[in-house]
Amino acid sequence: MKIRPTTSLALLPVGILMSALVSLSAQNISLTVDATKTRNKILHAHLVMPVKPGPLTVYYPKWIPGEHGPDGPISSLAGLHFEAEGKAVPWQRDLLDVFTFHVVVPEGASKLEANYDYIEPDGGSATDKLLILEWNEVALYPEGTPANKLMYDTKLIMPEGWKFGSSLPVAEQSGNEVSFKPISFELLVDSPVATGQYYRNIDITPAGEPIHHQMDMVADSEDALNMSAKDQKAMTNLVAESGKLFGARHYRDYHFILGLSDHVAHFGLEHHESNDSRLPENVLLGPGSGMALGGLLAHEFAHSWNGKYRRPADLAVPGFEEPMKTDLLWGYEGLTDYVGPLLAARSGLWTPDQYHEYMASIAASLGPGRTGRTWRPLRDTADAEFGMGFGARGWMSWRRGTDYYDEGDLLWLEVATIIHRESHGAKSIDDFCHAFHGGANNGPEVRTYTFDQLVSDLNAIAPFDWATFFHSRLDSTAKESPVGGIENGGWKVTYSGEPSKLEGRRNPGYMYSIGLQVSADGTVGDSVVGGPAFEAGVSSGMKLVGVNGRVFTPDLLGAAIKDAKDDSKPITLLVVVDEFYRTCIVNYHDGPRYPHLVREESKPDYLDELIKARVGQ
Template identity: 40%
Template sequence: MQVDMTQAARKIYMVHETIPVRPGPLTLYYPKWLPGYHAPSGPITEVAGLRFSASGQQLAWRRDLVDPFAIHLVVPKDVDRLDVDYDVLAAVRDLGLGDGDKALSPAIADLEWNQVVFYPAGYASKAITFQPSVVLPDDWHYATALVPHVGTGGNRPIRFAAVTLNQLVDSPVVSGRYFRQVDLAPGARVPVELDMVADAPADLAITPKQVDGFRQLVVQENRMFGTRHYAGYHMLVTLSDHISELGLEHHQSFDIRASADDLVDADAFLAGASEFAHEYTHSWNGKFRRPDDLWTPDFNSVPMKGDLLWVYEGLTEYWADVMATRAGFWTPSEFRQALAMTAAQLDHVPGRSWQSLQDTADMASRLYYVPSSWKNWRRGTDFYPEGVLVWLNIDTKLRELSQDHRSLDDFARRFYGMDDGSDVTRTYTFADVVDALNAVQPYDWATFLRRMLDAHADHAPLDGLARGGYQLAYTGMPSTMWKARISHDQPADDDAMYSVGFDVKDDGEVVDVLWNGPAFKAGLIPGMRVTAVNSRAFSPDALDDAVAASGDARNPIALLVENDGQFETLHVDYRGGLRYPQLVRGKGTPDYLDQIVAPVKP
């Protein structure tokens, strides 16, 4: 297979495949269920100009009437190879995410191989071998976990060593005009590299302190797990305001696409630093060890099931925050600030009264694409943030039961710390998780877990916070982490969700309204536009001022709103002032949080 990327500036890939075949009916698949996306989100609508030929003759084909990811054709007699040519129109990939997923700019191309491959049905993906190659624009550089075979780029094919289809799809290529590589494991027997591409050279200006943090991340993860499952690892980072933000895990690399200033702006880096730890942790949790229901024979014939995503993603999200702190990206105080934000977010999800955390994982393939409106009532992929609370509860319980002798670090070494150097996936079930926890510390872990996973409650599971020595509280002043995330990581002004009960954009568009909250009771709904607050033209500051003054105000907060061309004034009866989450130290309890984020010693 060869992917011509020389038209990347026009957001077009041109693909040629040669497939060994035998005469008779043939079905080809385009990948549908994509690892890491947890959904049938293969971008089949990007494919155009599809042509099949053999011995110079074009062949007829037809798409399956039930499954549009399957193509049927008949291979003529005496034909043993099929040529497949097509274009991938990657300007905007429609994944049902609103503005789509943009993966190319005039100076950058991020290639996911699942975008550019057809493969024969009836074979396990691990049994199909590909000889991949790419052609890049002149003067472009690239990075990938694939091993280069021959070629140097510059409008000449770069051929990679043969790999299975599984390995191919698991090994993206980032490329661009402006490139920088940093060695994150100097002198180590197993190399780890940070490979960055950007739209402008200035965006690659990573600091020595940040480099040290990335190096410490590698050290801390390897110390905690005790093994590694890659021959080399590439942290692939794209820095651009013209490419959709993304974080996607792979076994020997990760693919993070961040804003252009993610490394050079201190607040942006603070807000997003845990994402690097999240995707790196996935090399162990999700790639080496994977839920049995997510390990399918190919990318089409068997749907992936998300029932254990609270481990796959939830535990990874917990370790992301912990490792960001152990690596030095965050201080312990900033870790607690981030944890307070997670706890407050989940404590304002009334949808948990009808939908369990387990159900959010079971329905993950659809919840990735739900709109923001009424998200606190319909719920979304809450197994990410609520997984932080679930695994904090487990970690502190291990410490409590063992009188501080064992922790989740011991679970990490037992559950992931085998087969050093092997990249062969091991699957697991719920029972395997329970057995590993019992091996670390005997307890009725099955009941403990099911109580959290199946609960219908009014509040988030905050037992781990309390056991860790802290309580969730609110103050009138935002934390450093809050300000960083609101200004660089969040699309809405969340100041009002924990007070008057809604999220609103800077232009006044209402994103979400807290179900049965003060604004809900006043009649506010998502999609409305707030044009004035207490007779002042709307701005985030005007809203904050009104909420701050609400404690001494005689009258409700007046919101002039526009709804489909109609204007009305809503009166929000709220008197509590501004509310920003924080953690306060509990009396007479051990401070497990500081212990949890302490770096692992050799």
């Protein structure tokens, strides 16, 4: 990854070059990570950097690309020691920034060595059988040089018998040690490694595709790696459909890194030439495997174009200590959240019905039950992401969270339908993606954009008052869900007692009836402010232990909601709050409500036209 050639690095705030730092154009930083104690949840790092005598400032990565915030796991750094010429060098942490360390390199020293450990948090990235290594977690770097100018020589020492996969080019491998070719610090952080006792790689390169694509899977058991032939074909289709949608690739080759475990965090993180995705251990063995792969891997794959290659200018900073501005995350994440499911449906990972139910659940989750819409506009969910995004728990219907994802999905679906309408069917969202994300494949690189440039590029495809459109959606505090794209596409959102095919998503049977999100053990994750359960006294963080005089189970609560429709009796809930019992009487009699999409026959079905496969057409 590198800054677009038209961007002058000299104009970027890269900090003051300290006297202790030598030019690194000819001398690389060396980083060795010993992962042989992964089973003990600890990694050891040995780093050597060229220096000159005098004061030196060293950083631990703080602002992590893709995480959009200053959440580098500094608390997991332990055992830090510096030395030069065989003697210890004292260090002091900066009083205003815990990610910054100050040392004074002694006279006569030409290199500074650092030894330290990274403690893998429980539920993080390591188990007894696998490790997914994100280099920012185990690296230090000197002040004063942009990350794309710092060069690193890296080595990984794995437990005996473990195998690995990564987009990093390999220099040499001997036994359980692998050395990678020299690479910029920017690209190193952008290139995770998956290693484990149980490892499998699968070639998913479509026929005739010149660029190699593969899956690198690690799991806690060998059986968990048994991806079906159907899913392999759909993943190959995903690669092919991405080429059709974007019309270009911006990587040397691509690796889908997939960790399968019940003991690591489940999420996805995008990179230029790979993605770090985590799912439950046996997800590939069940009937919902395609839905899970399409819901996560398609999104992270699309980020290679949208977010990594085309990136909001305020998110493209030259180092990991400099703040990012997140105001355009509705473009970075929102457009990706639309494109990912689109590709999942086009590739066959999702069926059309699954796509319909997904869009219905998105629209319903942002409807009147999302009472936070009345005070907090979509724009603010992006602007405040690094302080309020992923950290908040509970009360999400009122406070809102990372809604720039889901509402971005609806926003960009509406953009797609407007392009179709304003061009009288001559243009589509595919034409915009070709123009916006296309260009020559120079490997990983960054082309930044601003709001005005985004509007200009849309106008080049379909002239329209895009600026006013975006401002109206971004600044709206209307309580209604923004379903213009669904309706323009010939569908509408309805509710019925028929369970959704995506019942596990947001617990819709409770959320859209009594206004509760409840886990299997009864913990209330959310209670819609103003909803029937909230008005009865149930709120986020409480625990539901009884329903109509019986011990709580999810099925009993569902039955109580259903039964209350047929008689005039309220629903009696027993909850625990602060070690006290509370009885809450819920007056609700409209029965279960699940969101669905149904056709609006008076309009053409453009929604299904958008999700049709493009390969072969």
